[in-house]
Amino acid sequence: MMKESLIAEHERLGKWVVEWIIDYVRSLDEVRLCSEATASQLEKLFDEPLPRDRMSAEEVFEKFRLDVAPHAMNIPSPRYFGLFNPTPLAIGVWADALASTINQNGAVWRNSPSASVIETRVLGWLCEIIGYGEKSFGTLTSGGSEANLIALKCARDRAAEGARDNGVRSSTARGNLIVYASEQCHYSFDKSVDILGLGRANLRKIETDDRFHIRTDALRREIENDLRSGDTPVCIAGAAGATSTGVIDSLYELADISDEYNIWFHVDAAYGGALALSEKHREKLRGIERADSVTIDPHKWMFVPFACGAVLVRDGGRVLRDGFDITPEYMSEDRGGHDVEFDLLRYGQLGTRRFNALKIWMALKFLGTRGYAEIIDRQIELTEYLANLLDEMKDFERVSPVETAVCCFRFLPEKVGEKDYEAQDRLQLALQQRVERSGEAWISTTVLKDRRALRVNINSFLTERRHVDDLVELLRRESRKLIEVR
Numbered sequence: 038m039m040k041e042s043l044i045a046e047h048e049r050l051g052k053w054v055v056e057w058i059i060d061y062v063r064s065l066d067e068v069r070l071c072s073e074a075t076a077s078q079l080e081k082l083f084d085e086p087l088p089r090d091r092m093s094a095e096e097v098f099e100k101f102r103l104d105v106a107p108h109a110m111n112i113p114s115p116r117y118f119g120l121f122n123p124t125p126l127a128i129g130v131w132a133d134a135l136a137s138t139i140n141q142n143g144a145v146w147r148n149s150p151s152a153s154v155i156e157t158r159v160l161g162w163l164c165e166i167i168g169y170g171e172k173s174f175g176t177l178t179s180g181g182s183e184a185n186l187i188a189l190k191c192a193r194d195r196a197a198e199g200a201r202d203n204g205v206r207s208s209t210a211r212g213n214l215i216v217y218a219s220e221q222c223h224y225s226f227d228k229s230v231d232i233l234g235l236g237r238a239n240l241r242k243i244e245t246d247d248r249f250h251i252r253t254d255a256l257r258r259e260i261e262n263d264l265r266s267g268d269t270p271v272c273i274a275g276a277a278g279a280t281s282t283g284v285i286d287s288l289y290e291l292a293d294i295s296d297e298y299n300i301w302f303h304v305d306a307a308y309g310g311a312l313a314l315s316e317k318h319r320e321k322l323r324g325i326e327r328a329d330s331v332t333i334d335p336h337k338w339m340f341v342p343f344a345c346g347a348v349l350v351r352d353g354g355r356v357l358r359d360g361f362d363i364t365p366e367y368m369s370e371d372r373g374g375h376d377v378e379f380d381l382l383r384y385g386q387l388g389t390r391r392f393n394a395l396k397i398w399m400a401l402k403f404l405g406t407r408g409y410a411e412i413i414d415r416q417i418e419l420t421e422y423l424a425n426l427l428d429e430m431k432d433f434e435r436v437s438p439v440e441t442a443v444c445c446f447r448f449l450p451e452k453v454g455e456k457d458y459e460a461q462d463r464l465q466l467a468l469q470q471r472v473e474r475s476g477e478a479w480i481s482t483t484v485l486k487d488r489r490a491l492r493v494n495i496n497s498f499l500t501e502r503r504h505v506d507d508l509v510e511l512l513r514r515e516s517r518k519l520i521e522v523r
Protein backbone atom coordinates (compact mmCIF):
# COMPACT_ATOMS: atom_id res chain seq x y z
CA MET A 38 0.00 0.00 0.00
CA MET A 39 1.34 3.40 -0.95
CA LYS A 40 1.76 6.10 1.66
CA GLU A 41 -0.75 8.40 -0.07
CA SER A 42 -3.47 5.79 0.09
CA LEU A 43 -2.68 5.10 3.76
CA ILE A 44 -3.09 8.80 4.50
CA ALA A 45 -6.39 8.93 2.61
CA GLU A 46 -7.61 5.82 4.35
CA HIS A 47 -6.87 7.21 7.80
CA GLU A 48 -8.73 10.35 6.89
CA ARG A 49 -11.83 8.52 5.63
CA LEU A 50 -11.93 5.88 8.34
CA GLY A 51 -11.12 8.38 11.06
CA LYS A 52 -14.14 10.48 10.07
CA TRP A 53 -16.37 7.41 9.98
CA VAL A 54 -15.20 6.28 13.41
CA VAL A 55 -15.49 9.71 15.01
CA GLU A 56 -19.05 10.08 13.74
CA TRP A 57 -19.96 6.61 14.93
CA ILE A 58 -18.47 7.19 18.38
CA ILE A 59 -20.30 10.51 18.77
CA ASP A 60 -23.64 8.90 17.84
CA TYR A 61 -22.96 5.99 20.15
CA VAL A 62 -22.05 8.12 23.14
CA ARG A 63 -25.05 10.37 22.44
CA SER A 64 -27.34 7.32 22.62
CA LEU A 65 -25.88 5.86 25.81
CA ASP A 66 -28.64 6.99 28.15
CA GLU A 67 -31.44 5.55 26.03
CA VAL A 68 -29.91 2.52 24.42
CA ARG A 69 -30.94 -1.02 25.45
CA LEU A 70 -28.27 -2.49 27.65
CA CYS A 71 -27.90 -5.68 25.71
CA SER A 72 -29.22 -7.40 22.64
CA GLU A 73 -31.76 -10.19 22.87
CA ALA A 74 -29.82 -12.43 20.49
CA THR A 75 -28.71 -15.81 21.74
CA ALA A 76 -25.15 -17.09 21.34
CA SER A 77 -26.28 -19.52 18.64
CA GLN A 78 -28.03 -16.75 16.72
CA LEU A 79 -24.81 -14.74 16.81
CA GLU A 80 -22.82 -17.80 15.82
CA LYS A 81 -24.99 -18.04 12.72
CA LEU A 82 -24.67 -14.32 12.03
CA PHE A 83 -20.88 -14.58 12.02
CA ASP A 84 -20.63 -17.99 10.40
CA GLU A 85 -18.70 -16.59 7.46
CA PRO A 86 -16.14 -18.14 5.16
CA LEU A 87 -12.52 -16.98 5.28
CA PRO A 88 -12.49 -13.80 3.17
CA ARG A 89 -10.66 -14.40 -0.11
CA ASP A 90 -11.47 -11.20 -1.94
CA ARG A 91 -10.93 -7.63 -0.87
CA MET A 92 -13.72 -5.60 0.63
CA SER A 93 -13.59 -1.85 1.07
CA ALA A 94 -12.86 -0.65 4.58
CA GLU A 95 -16.19 1.21 4.54
CA GLU A 96 -18.03 -2.03 3.85
CA VAL A 97 -16.19 -3.71 6.71
CA PHE A 98 -17.08 -0.85 9.00
CA GLU A 99 -20.71 -1.09 7.94
CA LYS A 100 -20.61 -4.70 9.12
CA PHE A 101 -19.46 -3.41 12.49
CA ARG A 102 -22.29 -0.90 12.57
CA LEU A 103 -24.99 -3.35 11.53
CA ASP A 104 -23.88 -6.65 13.05
CA VAL A 105 -21.32 -6.08 15.77
CA ALA A 106 -22.35 -2.97 17.67
CA PRO A 107 -26.07 -3.87 18.05
CA HIS A 108 -25.10 -7.11 19.79
CA ALA A 109 -22.55 -5.60 22.13
CA MET A 110 -23.20 -5.26 25.84
CA ASN A 111 -23.45 -1.51 26.35
CA ILE A 112 -20.94 -1.41 29.15
CA PRO A 113 -20.29 2.36 28.86
CA SER A 114 -23.96 3.09 29.65
CA PRO A 115 -24.76 4.87 32.94
CA ARG A 116 -27.31 2.07 33.45
CA TYR A 117 -24.71 -0.68 33.40
CA PHE A 118 -24.35 -1.79 37.01
CA GLY A 119 -22.44 -4.98 36.35
CA LEU A 120 -18.95 -6.23 36.96
CA PHE A 121 -15.97 -3.91 37.36
CA ASN A 122 -16.30 -2.62 33.78
CA PRO A 123 -16.37 1.15 33.63
CA THR A 124 -17.29 3.71 31.01
CA PRO A 125 -13.92 4.53 29.46
CA LEU A 126 -12.73 8.13 29.49
CA ALA A 127 -12.65 9.69 26.03
CA ILE A 128 -9.01 10.53 26.53
CA GLY A 129 -8.32 6.85 27.20
CA VAL A 130 -10.13 5.74 24.04
CA TRP A 131 -8.19 8.18 21.91
CA ALA A 132 -4.93 7.45 23.69
CA ASP A 133 -5.46 3.87 22.53
CA ALA A 134 -5.84 5.08 18.96
CA LEU A 135 -2.62 7.07 19.25
CA ALA A 136 -0.80 4.12 20.82
CA SER A 137 -1.96 1.89 17.98
CA THR A 138 -0.87 4.43 15.41
CA ILE A 139 2.71 4.73 16.63
CA ASN A 140 2.71 1.03 17.54
CA GLN A 141 5.63 1.05 19.95
CA ASN A 142 6.95 -2.25 21.17
CA GLY A 143 7.77 -1.66 24.81
CA ALA A 144 9.69 -4.90 25.31
CA VAL A 145 12.97 -3.04 24.90
CA TRP A 146 13.77 0.62 25.30
CA ARG A 147 15.36 0.91 21.84
CA ASN A 148 12.01 0.13 20.21
CA SER A 149 9.99 2.47 22.41
CA PRO A 150 12.19 5.17 23.92
CA SER A 151 9.57 7.62 25.18
CA ALA A 152 6.96 4.90 25.78
CA SER A 153 9.27 2.88 28.04
CA VAL A 154 10.26 5.91 30.07
CA ILE A 155 6.61 7.02 30.36
CA GLU A 156 5.67 3.52 31.50
CA THR A 157 8.22 3.69 34.31
CA ARG A 158 6.88 7.15 35.24
CA VAL A 159 3.31 5.83 35.32
CA LEU A 160 4.39 2.91 37.49
CA GLY A 161 6.06 5.41 39.82
CA TRP A 162 2.80 7.36 40.04
CA LEU A 163 0.77 4.24 40.80
CA CYS A 164 3.27 3.34 43.53
CA GLU A 165 2.97 6.84 44.98
CA ILE A 166 -0.83 6.65 44.88
CA ILE A 167 -0.92 3.54 47.04
CA GLY A 168 1.67 4.95 49.44
CA TYR A 169 4.79 3.01 48.43
CA GLY A 170 8.24 4.54 48.87
CA GLU A 171 11.00 5.49 46.41
CA LYS A 172 12.37 1.98 45.99
CA SER A 173 9.13 0.50 44.68
CA PHE A 174 8.44 -0.40 41.09
CA GLY A 175 6.12 -2.66 39.10
CA THR A 176 5.02 -3.81 35.73
CA LEU A 177 1.94 -3.17 33.62
CA THR A 178 -0.05 -6.26 32.82
CA SER A 179 -2.98 -7.39 30.72
CA GLY A 180 -5.18 -7.12 33.82
CA GLY A 181 -5.58 -8.18 37.40
CA SER A 182 -5.27 -11.90 36.65
CA GLU A 183 -1.78 -11.56 35.22
CA ALA A 184 -0.87 -9.09 37.97
CA ASN A 185 -1.87 -11.60 40.66
CA LEU A 186 0.10 -14.31 38.86
CA ILE A 187 3.24 -12.18 38.81
CA ALA A 188 2.86 -11.27 42.47
CA LEU A 189 2.49 -14.92 43.42
CA LYS A 190 5.51 -15.81 41.29
CA CYS A 191 7.60 -13.27 43.27
CA ALA A 192 6.23 -14.72 46.50
CA ARG A 193 6.99 -18.27 45.38
CA ASP A 194 10.54 -17.36 44.43
CA ARG A 195 11.14 -15.87 47.86
CA ALA A 196 9.73 -18.87 49.72
CA ALA A 197 11.26 -21.47 47.41
CA GLU A 198 14.79 -20.48 46.51
CA GLY A 199 15.91 -22.11 43.29
CA ALA A 200 12.37 -22.68 42.00
CA ARG A 201 12.89 -20.36 39.05
CA ASP A 202 15.83 -22.32 37.69
CA ASN A 203 15.35 -25.85 38.96
CA GLY A 204 11.64 -26.12 39.65
CA VAL A 205 9.71 -26.22 42.86
CA ARG A 206 10.75 -29.79 43.76
CA SER A 207 14.43 -28.89 43.72
CA SER A 208 13.97 -25.66 45.67
CA THR A 209 14.67 -24.99 49.33
CA ALA A 210 10.95 -25.15 50.21
CA ARG A 211 9.66 -27.95 52.43
CA GLY A 212 6.43 -29.83 51.72
CA ASN A 213 3.64 -28.16 49.82
CA LEU A 214 3.77 -24.47 49.00
CA ILE A 215 0.69 -22.77 50.39
CA VAL A 216 -1.09 -19.55 49.42
CA TYR A 217 -3.72 -18.05 51.76
CA ALA A 218 -6.59 -15.90 50.57
CA SER A 219 -10.19 -15.43 51.59
CA GLU A 220 -12.92 -17.66 50.20
CA GLN A 221 -14.00 -14.49 48.35
CA CYS A 222 -10.73 -14.26 46.41
CA HIS A 223 -10.76 -13.81 42.65
CA TYR A 224 -10.53 -16.95 40.50
CA SER A 225 -7.17 -15.82 39.15
CA PHE A 226 -5.64 -17.16 42.39
CA ASP A 227 -6.84 -20.68 41.57
CA LYS A 228 -5.36 -20.37 38.11
CA SER A 229 -2.11 -18.85 39.33
CA VAL A 230 -1.27 -21.51 41.91
CA ASP A 231 -1.73 -24.10 39.19
CA ILE A 232 0.45 -22.23 36.67
CA LEU A 233 3.18 -21.77 39.27
CA GLY A 234 3.29 -25.49 40.02
CA LEU A 235 1.80 -25.16 43.51
CA GLY A 236 -1.51 -26.84 42.70
CA ARG A 237 -5.04 -25.65 43.31
CA ALA A 238 -5.35 -27.76 46.46
CA ASN A 239 -2.68 -25.57 48.03
CA LEU A 240 -4.72 -22.41 47.82
CA ARG A 241 -6.22 -22.15 51.30
CA LYS A 242 -9.52 -20.35 51.02
CA ILE A 243 -10.04 -18.89 54.45
CA GLU A 244 -13.55 -18.37 55.72
CA THR A 245 -14.94 -14.86 56.03
CA ASP A 246 -16.91 -13.13 58.76
CA ASP A 247 -20.52 -12.07 58.32
CA ARG A 248 -19.36 -8.96 56.43
CA PHE A 249 -17.26 -11.09 54.06
CA HIS A 250 -13.83 -10.07 55.37
CA ILE A 251 -11.18 -12.73 55.81
CA ARG A 252 -11.22 -14.14 59.36
CA THR A 253 -7.76 -13.58 60.73
CA ASP A 254 -8.22 -16.12 63.53
CA ALA A 255 -9.00 -18.79 60.92
CA LEU A 256 -6.01 -17.65 58.87
CA ARG A 257 -3.66 -18.07 61.83
CA ARG A 258 -5.09 -21.50 62.52
CA GLU A 259 -4.45 -22.62 58.93
CA ILE A 260 -0.90 -21.27 58.94
CA GLU A 261 -0.13 -23.07 62.20
CA ASN A 262 -1.62 -26.31 60.85
CA ASP A 263 0.43 -26.11 57.68
CA LEU A 264 3.64 -25.35 59.55
CA ARG A 265 2.99 -28.33 61.82
CA SER A 266 2.48 -30.51 58.74
CA GLY A 267 5.85 -29.40 57.35
CA ASP A 268 4.47 -27.26 54.54
CA THR A 269 5.76 -23.86 53.41
CA PRO A 270 3.55 -20.76 53.53
CA VAL A 271 4.22 -18.69 50.42
CA CYS A 272 1.82 -15.78 50.45
CA ILE A 273 -1.05 -14.18 52.31
CA ALA A 274 -3.33 -12.34 49.90
CA GLY A 275 -5.76 -9.72 51.18
CA ALA A 276 -8.54 -8.22 49.12
CA ALA A 277 -9.08 -4.50 48.70
CA GLY A 278 -12.39 -4.52 46.88
CA ALA A 279 -13.42 -8.17 46.65
CA THR A 280 -15.02 -9.11 43.35
CA SER A 281 -18.43 -10.08 44.71
CA THR A 282 -18.91 -7.59 47.52
CA GLY A 283 -16.31 -4.86 47.03
CA VAL A 284 -15.31 -5.16 50.69
CA ILE A 285 -11.81 -4.61 52.02
CA ASP A 286 -10.02 -7.07 54.27
CA SER A 287 -8.29 -5.81 57.36
CA LEU A 288 -5.02 -5.09 55.56
CA TYR A 289 -3.11 -3.78 58.55
CA GLU A 290 -3.80 -6.91 60.54
CA LEU A 291 -2.87 -9.11 57.59
CA ALA A 292 0.41 -7.20 57.31
CA ASP A 293 1.07 -7.92 61.01
CA ILE A 294 0.43 -11.64 60.50
CA SER A 295 2.66 -11.68 57.43
CA ASP A 296 5.46 -10.02 59.43
CA GLU A 297 5.00 -12.39 62.32
CA TYR A 298 5.35 -15.49 60.13
CA ASN A 299 7.64 -13.89 57.55
CA ILE A 300 5.26 -14.59 54.67
CA TRP A 301 4.96 -12.50 51.49
CA PHE A 302 1.95 -10.17 51.77
CA HIS A 303 0.03 -9.41 48.60
CA VAL A 304 -3.00 -7.13 48.27
CA ASP A 305 -5.38 -7.70 45.41
CA ALA A 306 -6.56 -4.12 44.96
CA ALA A 307 -7.44 -4.64 41.30
CA TYR A 308 -10.65 -2.72 41.91
CA GLY A 309 -10.34 -1.04 45.30
CA GLY A 310 -6.82 0.33 44.88
CA ALA A 311 -8.32 3.46 43.36
CA LEU A 312 -9.70 4.38 46.80
CA ALA A 313 -6.18 5.60 47.51
CA LEU A 314 -6.96 8.50 45.17
CA SER A 315 -9.65 9.74 47.55
CA GLU A 316 -8.80 11.74 50.67
CA LYS A 317 -12.12 10.67 52.09
CA HIS A 318 -11.80 6.92 51.59
CA ARG A 319 -8.03 6.29 51.54
CA GLU A 320 -8.01 5.27 55.20
CA LYS A 321 -9.98 2.14 54.29
CA LEU A 322 -6.78 0.82 52.67
CA ARG A 323 -4.62 1.33 55.77
CA GLY A 324 -1.87 -1.27 55.67
CA ILE A 325 -1.70 -1.56 51.87
CA GLU A 326 1.61 0.31 51.92
CA ARG A 327 3.06 -2.54 54.00
CA ALA A 328 2.26 -5.14 51.33
CA ASP A 329 5.13 -6.73 49.41
CA SER A 330 3.03 -6.45 46.27
CA VAL A 331 -0.20 -4.86 45.13
CA THR A 332 -2.42 -5.52 42.12
CA ILE A 333 -4.19 -2.44 40.77
CA ASP A 334 -6.16 -2.32 37.53
CA PRO A 335 -6.37 1.05 35.80
CA HIS A 336 -9.02 -0.58 33.57
CA LYS A 337 -11.35 -0.90 36.55
CA TRP A 338 -11.80 2.13 38.79
CA MET A 339 -9.49 4.42 36.85
CA PHE A 340 -11.68 4.36 33.74
CA VAL A 341 -9.14 3.54 31.06
CA PRO A 342 -10.27 1.12 28.34
CA PHE A 343 -9.35 -2.55 28.54
CA ALA A 344 -6.96 -4.14 28.89
CA CYS A 345 -4.70 -2.51 31.42
CA GLY A 346 -3.60 -3.83 34.79
CA ALA A 347 -0.56 -3.40 36.99
CA VAL A 348 1.33 -5.12 39.75
CA LEU A 349 3.45 -3.03 42.08
CA VAL A 350 6.28 -4.37 44.22
CA ARG A 351 7.40 -2.58 47.37
CA ASP A 352 11.04 -3.62 47.10
CA GLY A 353 11.09 -2.59 43.50
CA GLY A 354 12.48 -3.63 40.17
CA ARG A 355 15.24 -5.77 41.70
CA VAL A 356 12.65 -8.31 42.86
CA LEU A 357 10.97 -8.39 39.44
CA ARG A 358 14.33 -8.58 37.64
CA ASP A 359 15.36 -11.51 39.87
CA GLY A 360 12.17 -13.25 38.82
CA PHE A 361 12.01 -12.46 35.13
CA ASP A 362 15.24 -11.01 33.74
CA ILE A 363 16.58 -12.59 30.60
CA THR A 364 18.77 -11.36 27.74
CA PRO A 365 17.97 -12.92 24.40
CA GLU A 366 20.94 -12.92 22.00
CA TYR A 367 19.29 -10.51 19.58
CA MET A 368 19.10 -7.94 22.37
CA SER A 369 22.44 -8.59 23.98
CA GLU A 370 24.50 -5.68 22.65
CA ASP A 371 25.90 -3.41 25.33
CA ARG A 372 24.39 -0.03 24.60
CA GLY A 373 26.16 1.67 27.48
CA GLY A 374 24.27 4.00 29.82
CA HIS A 375 21.36 2.78 31.91
CA ASP A 376 18.82 2.37 29.11
CA VAL A 377 18.74 -1.40 29.75
CA GLU A 378 16.81 -0.56 32.92
CA PHE A 379 13.97 0.52 30.67
CA ASP A 380 13.85 -2.84 28.83
CA LEU A 381 10.52 -3.70 30.37
CA LEU A 382 10.54 -7.33 29.26
CA ARG A 383 12.98 -7.85 32.14
CA TYR A 384 10.37 -7.02 34.79
CA GLY A 385 7.46 -9.22 33.90
CA GLN A 386 5.98 -11.94 31.78
CA LEU A 387 5.13 -9.91 28.65
CA GLY A 388 7.34 -9.72 25.61
CA THR A 389 5.84 -7.36 23.05
CA ARG A 390 3.88 -4.86 25.05
CA ARG A 391 1.39 -2.33 23.86
CA PHE A 392 1.89 1.29 24.88
CA ASN A 393 -0.83 1.01 27.52
CA ALA A 394 0.97 3.43 29.76
CA LEU A 395 -0.09 6.23 27.43
CA LYS A 396 -3.75 6.04 28.41
CA ILE A 397 -2.94 5.96 32.13
CA TRP A 398 -0.49 8.85 31.72
CA MET A 399 -3.04 10.90 29.79
CA ALA A 400 -5.97 10.02 32.07
CA LEU A 401 -4.04 10.97 35.20
CA LYS A 402 -3.00 14.26 33.65
CA PHE A 403 -6.52 14.91 32.38
CA LEU A 404 -8.34 14.26 35.68
CA GLY A 405 -5.59 14.72 38.21
CA THR A 406 -5.88 12.79 41.45
CA ARG A 407 -8.45 15.38 42.56
CA GLY A 408 -10.65 14.70 39.55
CA TYR A 409 -10.49 10.97 40.27
CA ALA A 410 -11.33 11.56 43.92
CA GLU A 411 -14.45 13.54 43.01
CA ILE A 412 -15.76 10.73 40.82
CA ILE A 413 -14.92 7.97 43.27
CA ASP A 414 -16.48 9.83 46.20
CA ARG A 415 -19.62 10.48 44.17
CA GLN A 416 -19.91 6.83 43.12
CA ILE A 417 -19.63 5.67 46.72
CA GLU A 418 -22.27 8.22 47.77
CA LEU A 419 -24.58 6.93 45.03
CA THR A 420 -24.04 3.36 46.23
CA GLU A 421 -24.90 4.40 49.79
CA TYR A 422 -27.97 6.16 48.41
CA LEU A 423 -29.01 2.93 46.68
CA ALA A 424 -28.36 0.93 49.85
CA ASN A 425 -30.60 3.28 51.85
CA LEU A 426 -33.40 2.95 49.30
CA LEU A 427 -33.11 -0.84 49.42
CA ASP A 428 -33.17 -0.80 53.22
CA GLU A 429 -36.51 0.96 53.08
CA MET A 430 -38.01 -1.44 50.57
CA LYS A 431 -40.24 -4.20 51.80
CA ASP A 432 -39.09 -7.62 50.55
CA PHE A 433 -35.51 -6.55 49.84
CA GLU A 434 -32.66 -7.34 52.17
CA ARG A 435 -29.12 -6.07 51.95
CA VAL A 436 -26.46 -8.71 52.49
CA SER A 437 -23.13 -6.88 52.37
CA PRO A 438 -21.85 -3.56 53.68
CA VAL A 439 -21.06 -0.73 51.28
CA GLU A 440 -17.31 -0.17 51.53
CA THR A 441 -16.66 0.71 47.89
CA ALA A 442 -19.26 1.17 45.14
CA VAL A 443 -20.74 -2.34 45.36
CA CYS A 444 -24.01 -3.29 46.99
CA CYS A 445 -25.31 -6.87 47.32
CA PHE A 446 -28.88 -7.68 48.26
CA ARG A 447 -31.67 -10.22 47.94
CA PHE A 448 -35.29 -10.11 46.99
CA LEU A 449 -37.04 -12.07 49.72
CA PRO A 450 -40.81 -11.75 49.55
CA GLU A 451 -42.91 -13.29 52.27
CA LYS A 452 -44.42 -15.71 49.78
CA VAL A 453 -41.16 -17.62 49.53
CA GLY A 454 -40.52 -19.86 52.52
CA GLU A 455 -37.98 -18.48 54.99
CA LYS A 456 -35.81 -21.57 54.74
CA ASP A 457 -36.47 -22.49 51.15
CA TYR A 458 -33.01 -21.46 49.97
CA GLU A 459 -33.31 -23.10 46.57
CA ALA A 460 -36.46 -21.17 45.77
CA GLN A 461 -34.81 -17.99 47.04
CA ASP A 462 -31.79 -18.57 44.82
CA ARG A 463 -34.02 -19.14 41.81
CA LEU A 464 -35.83 -15.93 42.59
CA GLN A 465 -32.64 -13.83 42.50
CA LEU A 466 -31.72 -15.33 39.13
CA ALA A 467 -35.22 -14.74 37.82
CA LEU A 468 -35.16 -11.12 38.91
CA GLN A 469 -31.75 -10.57 37.32
CA GLN A 470 -33.10 -12.09 34.10
CA ARG A 471 -36.09 -9.81 34.16
CA VAL A 472 -33.90 -6.76 34.63
CA GLU A 473 -31.68 -7.95 31.80
CA ARG A 474 -34.58 -8.63 29.45
CA SER A 475 -36.07 -5.21 30.13
CA GLY A 476 -32.96 -3.72 28.53
CA GLU A 477 -33.28 -0.78 30.92
CA ALA A 478 -30.34 -1.69 33.16
CA TRP A 479 -27.90 -4.50 33.78
CA ILE A 480 -27.01 -5.98 37.15
CA SER A 481 -25.22 -9.21 38.01
CA THR A 482 -25.69 -11.92 40.60
CA THR A 483 -23.17 -13.64 42.79
CA VAL A 484 -23.07 -16.36 45.42
CA LEU A 485 -22.35 -15.36 49.01
CA LYS A 486 -22.00 -18.08 51.61
CA ASP A 487 -23.70 -20.54 49.26
CA ARG A 488 -26.66 -18.32 48.57
CA ARG A 489 -27.43 -16.37 45.43
CA ALA A 490 -27.53 -12.58 45.75
CA LEU A 491 -28.06 -9.65 43.42
CA ARG A 492 -25.08 -7.36 42.93
CA VAL A 493 -24.91 -3.75 41.81
CA ASN A 494 -21.72 -1.83 41.14
CA ILE A 495 -21.88 1.87 40.33
CA ASN A 496 -19.32 1.65 37.56
CA SER A 497 -19.87 4.59 35.33
CA PHE A 498 -18.90 8.19 35.95
CA LEU A 499 -22.03 8.99 33.91
CA THR A 500 -24.35 7.44 36.51
CA GLU A 501 -26.47 9.95 38.39
CA ARG A 502 -29.11 9.76 41.11
CA ARG A 503 -31.90 9.51 38.52
CA HIS A 504 -30.31 6.35 37.09
CA VAL A 505 -30.25 4.81 40.56
CA ASP A 506 -33.88 5.85 41.09
CA ASP A 507 -34.79 4.24 37.76
CA LEU A 508 -33.00 1.05 38.76
CA VAL A 509 -34.90 0.88 42.03
CA GLU A 510 -38.16 1.46 40.20
CA LEU A 511 -37.26 -1.30 37.75
CA LEU A 512 -36.48 -3.68 40.61
CA ARG A 513 -39.83 -2.81 42.22
CA ARG A 514 -41.74 -3.34 38.97
CA GLU A 515 -40.07 -6.58 37.93
CA SER A 516 -40.12 -8.08 41.42
CA ARG A 517 -43.87 -7.38 41.66
CA LYS A 518 -44.43 -9.15 38.37
CA LEU A 519 -42.32 -12.03 39.59
CA ILE A 520 -44.56 -12.55 42.61
CA GLU A 521 -47.68 -12.27 40.45
CA VAL A 522 -46.60 -15.14 38.20
CA ARG A 523 -45.72 -17.43 41.11
Ligand SMILES: Cc1ncc(COP(=O)(O)O)c(C=O)c1O
Binds near residue numbers: 181280
Ligand atom coordinates in the same frame (compact mmCIF):
# COMPACT_ATOMS: atom_id res chain seq x y z
C1 LIG B 1 -10.52 -8.41 42.92
C2 LIG B 1 -10.14 -8.80 41.51
N1 LIG B 1 -8.89 -9.25 41.27
C3 LIG B 1 -8.49 -9.61 40.04
C4 LIG B 1 -9.35 -9.53 38.98
C5 LIG B 1 -8.90 -9.96 37.63
O1 LIG B 1 -8.77 -8.88 36.81
P1 LIG B 1 -8.80 -9.06 35.21
O2 LIG B 1 -10.18 -9.48 34.86
O3 LIG B 1 -8.43 -7.70 34.77
O4 LIG B 1 -7.78 -10.07 34.85
C6 LIG B 1 -10.67 -9.07 39.18
C7 LIG B 1 -11.62 -8.97 38.08
O5 LIG B 1 -12.72 -8.59 38.21
C8 LIG B 1 -11.05 -8.71 40.48
O6 LIG B 1 -12.31 -8.30 40.75
